[in-house]
Amino acid sequence: MRWLIPLLFAISPAYAAPSLLGICHKDYPCKQVNDLYQGVNQVHLSWLEHTFGDKCPCLESLLNDARPKIIRAHLIQSPCMRNKRCGRYEALWGYTAASGSRAALNPNSRLRKRFKKVLQQFKARITGKELTCYVSPCLECDLYEQARRALADLVASAVPGCNIVDNPYRRKCLSGYVCEKHGENPKLAAPCIIDLDGTDGSKVDVKNWIARYSHCDLTYYWEPWMNCIEGKFVDPRLRSCKYPASTFKATKGVLCQYFYPSLDTCLH
Numbered sequence: 001m002r003w004l005i006p007l008l009f010a011i012s013p014a015y016a017a018p019s020l021l022g023i024c025h026k027d028y029p030c031k032q033v034n035d036l037y038q039g040v041n042q043v044h045l046s047w048l049e050h051t052f053g054d055k056c057p058c059l060e061s062l063l064n065d066a067r068p069k070i071i072r073a074h075l076i077q078s079p080c081m082r083n084k085r086c087g088r089y090e091a092l093w094g095y096t097a098a099s100g101s102r103a104a105l106n107p108n109s110r111l112r113k114r115f116k117k118v119l120q121q122f123k124a125r126i127t128g129k130e131l132t133c134y135v136s137p138c139l140e141c142d143l144y145e146q147a148r149r150a151l152a153d154l155v156a157s158a159v160p161g162c163n164i165v166d167n168p169y170r171r172k173c174l175s176g177y178v179c180e181k182h183g184e185n186p187k188l189a190a191p192c193i194i195d196l197d198g199t200d201g202s203k204v205d206v207k208n209w210i211a212r213y214s215h216c217d218l219t220y221y222w223e224p225w226m227n228c229i230e231g232k233f234v235d236p237r238l239r240s241c242k243y244p245a246s247t248f249k250a251t252k253g254v255l256c257q258y259f260y261p262s263l264d265t266c267l268h
Contacts, residue, residue, distance in 0.1 A: 016210070016259045017044030018251055019195050019220035021074070021139075022227045024048070024056040027241040032248040033058045036255070039266075043069045046195070046220050048139060050118045051077050051090065052228075052236045060125070069131040072180075072193060072218055074139035075118050075155070078169060082142050087235050091115050097142040104147035115151060119158050126159070134193065134218065136165035136180060149174055163217075165193060178217060190215045196222035206258045221254065 018036060022028065024047060037043055043065055047056070063069065080086035081100060086093040091114040092100055103109035115137075126133060137151035152164050152174070166177040173179035180193040184204055188194060194213040196204065201221050213219060224230070225247055228239035256266030 016219040016221050016255065017046060018226060018255065019046045019197050019222040020226050021046060021048040021197065021222075022052045022236065022239075022241060023059050024050075024054065025052040025228055025236070025239065025241040026055070028052075028058050028228075029241070029243060029245075029248075030058040030061060032243070032245050034061065035245075036248055036252055037062065037065075041067060043067050044218070045069060045071045046073070047071075048074045048077060049122050050075070051080075051087075054121060056125075063125065063129050063131070069129070070134070070218065071126070071131050072134040072136070072165065072220070073122060074136045074167065075122055076115060076137070077139040078141045078143065079139070082140075082169065083233075085233060085235075087237065089237075091118060097144065100142070101144040101147035104143055104150050112154075116154065119155060123158050133159065133162040134165050134178060135159065135162045136167045139167060140169040140182060140197075141167055141171075142169050145171070145174060152177060163191075167193075184209060185212075188213060188216060190217070192216040193218045193220070195220035197227075198222070200224055201254065206254065210258060219259075221251075221259075223251065 020033065023033065043062055045059065045062055047059055076091040078092060080090055081092040081095055091111055095103060095111060100111060103111035106112060122135065135155055137155050138148065141148055148166060148168065152166065155162065156164055164177045165180050166174040167180040178191045178193060179188060180195065181188050182195045182197040183199045184196065194216045199222070201223050210219065225243055228241040
């Protein structure tokens with residue numbers, strides 16, 4: 001296990017955070033995001049680099065917060081490749097699982113060059129911050145085992161203290177890494193991360209879901225709005241993310257009910 005900074009505080013398995021993968025979108029409402037974290041003593045963050053944008057003021061404000069932080073970041077995403085919806089800016093644009101896996105092993109490929117650029121952006125974002133770091137090279141990854149390991153090696157070399165996370169899509173996790181799976185019922189053994197990403201949390205028995213994955217390092221609650229999803233597919237950078245305060249208030253209610261009911265801001 002690799003650490004960017006020594007673990008400064010214990011991680012509570014009952015503590016979850018919203019899976020705000022789209023937080024780097026230019027329209028993400030920062031005030032409402034900050035309100036979600038009001039009163040908590042640990043700031044648990046989750047995001048996807050690059051896909052929604054490269055300037056992340058909402059995220060940066062929380063990374064600069066004085067409270068202890070635990071982060072989980074994905075560097076590139078694979079669902080767009082699987083669904084043939086990648087924007088030209090994506091690292092996996094134009095690839096298939098097979099061709100992308102070959103490219104991940106080729107130091108001169110477009111994929112590797114783009115991946116390394118995103119990796120350096122991530123490194124710059126967290127350098128100098130006091131935090132515990134989990135980083136996944138590829139969100140819901142379709143790439144083959146050897147390719148995923150090659151990307152993980154690049155990440156481990158660039159940020160040698162981070163916990164490296166493998167988040168494959170319908171494949172077994174690589175040994176030696178934190179295993180991350182998404183949805184309501186995946187099989188997971190520790191060390192692990194569970195995220196509802198792709199499954200609307202408002203339609204899940206959250207209490208039982210939490211109990212099922214209490215052995216995991218981190219737990220992330222997700223609803224479609226967190227990726228700015230409404231109806232038919234729209235390129236992530238062209239979506240509308242201007243959600244009202246009521247949306248965030250409802251999510252805070254879920255977090256208060258199931259994850260930190262004793263928090264002062266949840267008692268009023």
